[in-house]
Amino acid sequence: PILVNANMFNRAVIFSSNIRPPQPRHKCENKKGCPIDHFAFRIISGAANVVGPSICFEDTILMSTVKSNIGRGLNIALVNGKNGQLLKVASFDMYSGDVTQLETFLQEIKDGTIILAATYDDAATKMNKKVRALFSALGSRHVNELGFRDNWVFLGAKGLKGKSPFEEHIKNDQKTNKYDGWPELLEMEGCAPRKQD
Template sequence: MRLTGVIRVAALLFVLGATWLFVRTYFDTQRKVISLRSWLGSSTDLPKAQPPRNKCELKKSCPKNSFAFRISSGAANVVGPSMCFENTILMSGVKNNIGRGLNIALVNGTTGQLLKTDSFDMYSGDIKELLNFLKAIEGGIIVIVATYDDPATKLNDEARTLLTGLGSSYASKLAFRDNWIFIGAKGLQVKSPYEQYLKNDAAKNKYEGWPEILEMEGCIPRKMD
């Protein structure tokens, strides 16, 4: 083979080798860049900042010097009531501290501290237990009430008067299997705005023999010393 032929072959091999090396290096670099982007994720894949959760899962946060609350009545005789106050569950089926009838929680109106919870069977229980409980409530205490199943069979005039004295507009009307949720306090000069009532009406009941569940949320002004 002539020398010029050897040189041409060598040059061709060199060009092919250089081209192969360039192509390999380029695509390896591209592959690394793609992998890096994939690992980091594009801007649209980055987790979005979640809005801060309000106390008791309220739709809006409560202003300063107020307490957040969310309460619900029982649903028929199947699902019990629930009370959340300042992001703490006071009473619920999960806490196993609810019962048929009237479920009541007492909270310090200044500090928001839970003082006591109890339930009173208004179908076959002793009304004296409820009367003693209501009579012992002192001024400055927030009273939260939620019904479950039947709240009124044993409810007498004295008990209704005591509940009315806490600011209720519907305690005097409460009847068999009605639904009722209420927040009041002893010595209120006006009726409480935190109250909902639904009458047991066979023509309108959501459940067979019981009205639908009641739910209420909002902010209660803190009692200032």
């Protein structure tokens, strides 16, 4: 006869019942998947002036510290709204840079282009009314409130009717700041609709 230790058997059953099937992995490490006619995205602002922002689109990191293509100020990726192909990435120093470069960049965006933007350190010092109006036309609701060292993440599009649902803004406020002189970082994920003909 084979003797079975009942305690060992019970422990094995309890242990095996705690094993869960692996969770499905979604594009850009998002919590939820996206419908077929949508693009997955995740935008993370910078943290103070230490950790740079990150922009992911359809499971591809477009901008990050590791890619060495981010900078202080505004970090922007442009994507084709129909096929999701990366068109251009750029960063604009909004503290001591030339704001006319950003004006030109925004004016040259073609209809149907998706714009993804993330702040790092300070994005408002050099931001003028013209730049704010250009971002408003791309669907921003909060760009006119953007102040010194605020954090802001935004996804909009050229030709968008109305305002984008994909935008977050947090004020630089000494009473609520997470870091000395800066608010906490912002992280936004979602599913952007593909441009239809």
